[in-house]
Amino acid sequence: MLRGRRRMECTLDAQSLISISLRKIHSSRTQRGGIKLHKNLLVSYVLRNARQLYLSERYAELYRRQQHYPDGAPLLAMPTCPPPAAAAPPELAALPLPADTQDREARSCGAARGGAELLEAPVCAVPPELQRAPCRDSSPGFYRAAGSAGPGGGGGAAPGPLYAAGCDFGSGGAPHCSSRTTVLDLDTHVVTTVENGYLHQDCCSQCPCCCQPAPGLASPPPAPGTKRKYYPGQEEEEEGVEEGEPGGGGVAGGPPFAPCTKRARFEEYSAEHPQDSSNISNLISIFGSGFTGLVSRQQADSEQPLNGQLCSKQALASLGAWTRAIVAF
Amino acid sequence: MAVVAKAGGDGGGSNEVQWCFLQVKGAIDEDVAEADIISTVEFNYTGDLLATGDKGGRVVIFQREQETKSRPLSRGEYNVYSTFQSHEPEFDYLKSLEIEEKINKIRWLPQQNAAHFLLSTNDKTIKLWKISERDKRAEGYNLKDEDGRLREPFRVTELRVPTLKPMDLMVEASPRRTFANAHTYHINSISVNSDYATYLSADDLRINLWHLEVTNRSFNIVDIKPANMEELTEVITAAEFHPHHCNVFVYSSSKGTIRLCDMRSSALCDQHSKFFEEPEDPSSRSFFSEIISSISDVKFSHSGRYMMTRDYLSVKVWDLNMENRPVETYQVHEYLRSKLCSLYENDCIFDKFECCWNGTDSTIMTGSYNNFFRTFERETHRDITLEASRESSKPRAILKPRKVCTTGKRKKDEITVDSLDFNKKILHTAWHPMENIIAVAATNNLYLFQEKVN
Numbered sequence: 001m002l003r004g005r006r007r008m009e010c011t012l013d014a015q016s017l018i019s020i021s022l023r024k025i026h027s028s029r030t031q032r033g034g035i036k037l038h039k040n041l042l043v044s045y046v047l048r049n050a051r052q053l054y055l056s057e058r059y060a061e062l063y064r065r066q067q068h069y070p071d072g073a074p075l076l077a078m079p080t081c082p083p084p085a086a087a088a089p090p091e092l093a094a095l096p097l098p099a100d101t102q103d104r105e106a107r108s109c110g111a112a113r114g115g116a117e118l119l120e121a122p123v124c125a126v127p128p129e130l131q132r133a134p135c136r137d138s139s140p141g142f143y144r145a146a147g148s149a150g151p152g153g154g155g156g157a158a159p160g161p162l163y164a165a166g167c168d169f170g171s172g173g174a175p176h177c178s179s180r181t182t183v184l185d186l187d188t189h190v191v192t193t194v195e196n197g198y199l200h201q202d203c204c205s206q207c208p209c210c211c212q213p214a215p216g217l218a219s220p221p222p223a224p225g226t227k228r229k230y231y232p233g234q235e236e237e238e239e240g241v242e243e244g245e246p247g248g249g250g251v252a253g254g255p256p257f258a259p260c261t262k263r264a265r266f267e268e269y270s271a272e273h274p275q276d277s278s279n280i281s282n283l284i285s286i287f288g289s290g291f292t293g294l295v296s297r298q299q300a301d302s303e304q305p306l307n308g309q310l311c312s313k314q315a316l317a318s319l320g321a322w323t324r325a326i327v328a329f
Numbered sequence: 330m331a332v333v334a335k336a337g338g339d340g341g342g343s344n345e346v347q348w349c350f351l352q353v354k355g356a357i358d359e360d361v362a363e364a365d366i367i368s369t370v371e372f373n374y375t376g377d378l379l380a381t382g383d384k385g386g387r388v389v390i391f392q393r394e395q396e397t398k399s400r401p402l403s404r405g406e407y408n409v410y411s412t413f414q415s416h417e418p419e420f421d422y423l424k425s426l427e428i429e430e431k432i433n434k435i436r437w438l439p440q441q442n443a444a445h446f447l448l449s450t451n452d453k454t455i456k457l458w459k460i461s462e463r464d465k466r467a468e469g470y471n472l473k474d475e476d477g478r479l480r481e482p483f484r485v486t487e488l489r490v491p492t493l494k495p496m497d498l499m500v501e502a503s504p505r506r507t508f509a510n511a512h513t514y515h516i517n518s519i520s521v522n523s524d525y526a527t528y529l530s531a532d533d534l535r536i537n538l539w540h541l542e543v544t545n546r547s548f549n550i551v552d553i554k555p556a557n558m559e560e561l562t563e564v565i566t567a568a569e570f571h572p573h574h575c576n577v578f579v580y581s582s583s584k585g586t587i588r589l590c591d592m593r594s595s596a597l598c599d600q601h602s603k604f605f606e607e608p609e610d611p612s613s614r615s616f617f618s619e620i621i622s623s624i625s626d627v628k629f630s631h632s633g634r635y636m637m638t639r640d641y642l643s644v645k646v647w648d649l650n651m652e653n654r655p656v657e658t659y660q661v662h663e664y665l666r667s668k669l670c671s672l673y674e675n676d677c678i679f680d681k682f683e684c685c686w687n688g689t690d691s692t693i694m695t696g697s698y699n700n701f702f703r704t705f706e707r708e709t710h711r712d713i714t715l716e717a718s719r720e721s722s723k724p725r726a727i728l729k730p731r732k733v734c735t736t737g738k739r740k741k742d743e744i745t746v747d748s749l750d751f752n753k754k755i756l757h758t759a760w761h762p763m764e765n766i767i768a769v770a771a772t773n774n775l776y777l778f779q780e781k782v783n
Contacts, residue, residue: 017670020673032429033426033428033429034424034426034428034452034515037533037564038515038517038566038583041561041564041583042583042619042623042679045620046616046617046619046620046673049616049618049619050616053616
């Protein structure tokens with residue numbers, strides 16, 4: 001809060017707006033009186049607006065890099081490329097090897113929970129599989145992170161794409177980058193070291209279990225309108241909590257939210273990665289109409305003026321992902 | 330153009346109302362206890378009683394002094410009439426949630442007998458309180474002594490009829506009804522119907538209709554909760570019954586729209602009868618467009634022909650017969666538009682300002698920051714900015730108009746936007762139903778101002 005009088009200055013930076021917004025959502029969980037639905041809804045609108053700007057800036061940067069490095073530096077956006085297959089990006093089908101999957105899971109976990117901090121993580125390396133698809137423009141990285149973030153649960157949807165944006169566009173010369181960043185997840189106290197695109201998670205001794213997503217990936221997406229079920233291995237929550245206000249018990253009401261499962265699930269999942277079609281449909285259900293909107297938006301990006309304040313109706317429709325962030329809380 | 334006669338004003342109606350200080354209630358300390366922060370202010374139907382609720386769950390009722398020959402100057406002063414604890418903090422064990430005791434709204438019922446009734450609500454529970462006076466006491470009981478002890482029956486040798494003797498006035502507040510367990514989300518509004526038998530309560534997603542006599546049942550009349558919470562795009566922010574038509578109510582949304590519903594047309598009013606929305610100006614789009622368009626208050630005019638809505642930067646008056654745009658728009662503090670980012674950071678952008686009409690619907694009032702509040706005269710388009718401060722709190726001192734400097738050059742007595750104190754906000758104001766007396770809540774202080782009488 002402003003104390004007394006202070007100069008009213010603020011940098012209208014998308015990234016800082018995103019981190020401020022996430023911090024607000026996070027702190028609302030501990031506020032007296034419970035989650036304020038109205039305020040969190042408004043914050044989610046700001047998050048979405050800032051995300052649009054952030055992504056459009058990234059696309060612009062990528063496009064500029066493409067102009068400079070036309071000989072195919074990995075994962076550079078080519079907005080003029082034919083768009084990925086509608087609704088079922090093939091690169092998701094060609095999901096990386098189990099080793100990478102494991103990392104992806106771990107990364108998604110961090111993405112799911114770390115929020116703002118991860119925006120600063122310049123994860124640069126990209127698994128070689130994806131590098132072979134240069135024409136995928138921003139989508140592979142985006143979808144990958146979307147894939148990893150999605151099943152991570154309600155909290156994951158929000159930061160997921162942001163993470164992708166930061167991750168894959170962070171630097172042009174990816175594969176040999178050996179940067180290393182350590183981030184602390186405020187929710188789980190998990191310390192995550194990001195190095196060469198591989199995530200190492202060091203759990204605090206206090207944290208009883210590691211934060212891991214993944215059970216969601218193995219399950220079919222919830223049909224819209226049905227009560228959300230919790231996956232086996234998670235605690236049973238009262239039905240009433242789901243029906244009731246968001247964030248009631250902390251985890252209620254949202255889509256599959258996998259707070260803490262045993263590490264063993266990693267190995268389980270990696271054997272199951274062939275179930276990619278269900279992953280994809282899971283992703284789509286999570287992003288709803290906004291997902292399709294984003295797909296088509298990438299085509300249009302090169303034509304659109306990069307006005308940070310422009311929010312297309314399509315993009316506005318993808319509020320669902322952000323609302324889930326609220327609901328999951 | 331019709332001449333609007335102002336209540337209590339001079340005959341011509343062409344002179345501006347001048348406000349002067351009447352009273353201030355509350356502690357002077359710089360250190361404000363959070364529980365003392367006033368959260369709602371409401372005059373009753375006659376204006377003789379003024380109720381305030383605070384974050385600590387207490388209700389304080391002030392009563393206007395009657396004019397007496399012995400104290401002519403104290404006419405119009407409001408003094409404490411009753412204080413009681415309306416709501417206590419609660420804990421919902423099922424959801425592991427604390428329920429705040431803060432009083433969100435108070436609404437008076439019209440007086441029907443010697444006692445006064447009001448509804449007060451926190452986030453979850455509405456209570457009907459009876460405030461009654463006791464100025465007589467019965468004496469001369471047969472079975473008990475004067476101090477209340479029971480007498481031995483064999484000591485009763487003769488019978489007498491107890492008599493009523495005068496006593497010092499005592500004002501008692503007792504809870505008569507508790508309307509609970511009907512709201513999953515946070516209650517933001519209550520509104521008494523013109524039939525004086527029913528009232529509505531609104532939370533973020535639902536509006537319920539109650540009968541004042543029935544506490545174990547309420548009817549849901551509006552439900553905007555989507556089947557899939559992911560699809561949630563707006564919430565209900567305020568609701569009010571029409572002052573004359575007991576079947577009509579309106580509710581405002583976080584998207585800046587107002588829906589008017591008719592309970593005669595269907596039991597569940599999810600379908601609106603009228604939909605009020607002003608098209609957005611695309612050139613003013615920003616990150617915070619959704620936040621500043623969210624309506625924080627909606628109030629019908631006394632006539633019932635208009636309604637007024639308050640969003641973050643403006644007040645709009647709507648004609649109920651015209652849905653596509655407001656008939657009047659008043660900018661409250663447009664200079665904040667370029668500061669929205671900072672206001673978002675410090676959470677001020679979420680402040681919910683209220684607005685109110687004067688008795689004749691000629692003037693509207695709303696609050697701002699730095700303890701400023703503004704009145705707008707609708708016919709003359711005159712507006713004024715005043716400040717509720719201790720400095721200008723001398724008896725019958727005329728309030729000096731304030732001005733915020735929006736350009737580079739600051740004139741004398743102007744205040745720059747950057748020096749505004751955003752911790753001092755006036756969210757709650759109330760206007761006497763018949764006279765030019767206004768109550769302005771400034772954090773933990775209640776200021777009363779009266780029109781200057783020559």
